[in-house]
Amino acid sequence: MEINKDLVAASATPLVLAILSEGDSYGYAIIKRVGELSNGELAWTDGMLYPILHRLERNGFVKAVWGESEAGRRRKYYQLTKAGAEHLERQRRQWHLVDNALRGTGAPRPHEDRAKEEDSHGG
């Protein structure tokens, strides 16, 4: 299923924070984990992850440390901060709320949903 671009962008921040809440990680591993969690449906352009990580760092939601990979390369590891964990909690509640609201309208049949989305793109 193709996921709307805006939705991908909006979900990127909570997703990255959620993955980091599982433990410290680095860019490539985060991308891989996103693929696993979404069964390969959520495909990001790899390079776009880094500006997001840097923004999170600037806002104090993650902390970055230069370390070394198993192969001895310089690698930047990211760690969730307390502020980051709180931000993640807020985001989770918001997504939950939106999800609940959507469910409340009754479950539409999948193909109907698809047709509507194509309509809204102007065919």
Add this chain to the structure above:
Amino acid sequence: MSGEAALEQRIGEWRTFFGKRQAVQSADIAELEDHLRSSIDALRAAGLDEDEAFLVAVKRLGNLDSVSREFAREYTERMWKRLVVEPAAGEASPTSQRDAKLAVGLAIGAAVAMKVPELFGMRINEDSNPVTQHFYAHNIPFLILPFLALFFAIKRSLSARAWLLLSIPFVLGAILTNALPFVMNGNTEALTIIHIPIALWFAIAVAYTGGQWRNLDQRMNYVRFSGEWFIYLVLTALGGGALIAFTFFIFEAIGIKAEPVVERFIGPCGVAGAIIIAAWLVEFKQNVIENMAPVLTMLFTPLFTLLLLVFIGTMIATGNAISVQREVLIGFDLLLVLVLCLLLYSISARDSNAAPGKFDKLRLVLVLAALVVDVLALWAIIARISEFGWSPNKTAALGVNILLLVNLGWSAVLYVRILTRKAPFVVLERWQTTYLPAFAAWAWIVVAIFPLIFKFQ
């Protein structure tokens, strides 16, 4: 080439290509390179060869333009200040730190050197005796400029030969200016004092070019450096002016006169230090910020062209000739040197492969107008010499005018050939850089030969 080596080479090319973007810094590139390599390793483990793995990994990383656009959005400040003296985290470069230490050390050295003569009782103030005044007038360049030469000599790791070549003008100049029996406050003495810094400036080119002063491209680099250095010095001087003004102001407020400290320390030591620091700043930022001299050149070329044309028109309309006084002659020489600089700096920033355009035509008009003014000034000088005989000032002015006449005259010829597409632009660049030693030679003639010819008058 083995697959591994080819892969390394392609990753290297990718790194260079990505690194050209302004919003991306070396730490970001290192981070993305780690990603690229991880991605390649995984793909190769899955059975792809080096080539395929590289292509797929780069594709997944995304379009470099859009990635760097995202970086630019995240780091708007990077589009502005790329000249931070503190290196950003994770990209401390040992050379830039070494340069900084060297520059600060030498700036302090120059500042201290300015005060050394005081140990021997040579104080600068209103009632200092003529011997002291004489000493400072002759020796200030020798107190400061050796440190500037040292900066480049150390930075470029000069060969023994180049060190020797560099030190000769300094030693020779110092001996000449101090040992020759000048008649106090005579014309030859004044000319020597004016020309010593110019002569030494050309000598510093040996250090700046790392001993390759014969190389024409290196000479052009020195021209670029000189223009930027001057601009940085002016900017630093503005800051220094503010510092001095506030020094007066805040000490005045508590009833203490700051004049003695400013005159004896902040002023002279500040100038000495600024000369070195400005050079270091130019070196430090040369890859980072667009050169200012060509930008100013672009702005002022049309204005100076207009000025010269209106001036020539006025002279024709009124029939007034140029009066021959020392200040007027110096003024006209400076004007022509400025025209030459306008030409030189526009050449320095021009892409030599670009086709001739509107600005080239404008520059030809500027050169022609300057030639007319030069001829008028020359004519006035020669008329004066034939009436009153040769004097040091008029001879010096005559020499500079002839030097400029030859330079501008041939530049005009070359420009016509360039505009009619008979010659590539490079010929003009080569002409200018080839000609530079003529100015250096003239400065040294005025310093070394003039006093002898005119019997130290």
